[in-house]
Amino acid sequence: MPEYKTSCSCGAARTPISRVQPAAGQSGCGCRNDRMGNTNNTGGMSNRMGYSNTRMGNSGSPAGYNSRRTAQYTGNRMNNMAVSCPSTCDDQLEGLPIGMGYVPWQVWQDICDAQEGLQIGTIFAQLDKPFTECACGGGRK
């Protein structure tokens, strides 16, 4: 069984999620930062952690090599590594099935000036996302 901290590093209270029960091996707040023990739990979490490490180049495996074996390997290595990924406690898609893509319905609002729209590539201010930071850095919303 994985060991858990007594409180989540993100500061969220450890309360049951009302919409969806946490997945097996997942803590109450849904944050992935509060696991400090053995990560030998469900494949989904191990894969996600392993994939993240592989992409960051910390696993020592060739770039792009992302087999289940690698994921387990890197997952086990996580035991002795500080988890640096951002908190997902405010994940608005919490509870939705994984492996699916979501495109929220767009509403006609926040329309830029046409001249500015041509410069930034969209007339919709909400779509002005230059993505200048990496995913783990939060990016510009």
Next chain:
Amino acid sequence: MKNGNDRAQLLHYIDVVSFAQYEAVLFLDTHPCDQEAMEYFRHYTKLRNKALKEFAERFGALTLDTEETDCAKTWNWVETPFPWELGGAC
């Protein structure tokens, strides 16, 4: 668009209103009943058509739609520079 503006400025203006118009087109493709988007599209279509017409009158037609042939005796389309030629739209 005022008549005093030169060719480059008018071309840029056409780019702006064309882009705005087409953004509305893309939105309307998925929101065909959105009245605000419809109004935006109508507004910029009007501006674009007016600008294209003015450009055609002053510098030659950018599109065949605005090529004036009613009173012309020759085919003026080939007399004005194409986009890839010096002085064209590029």
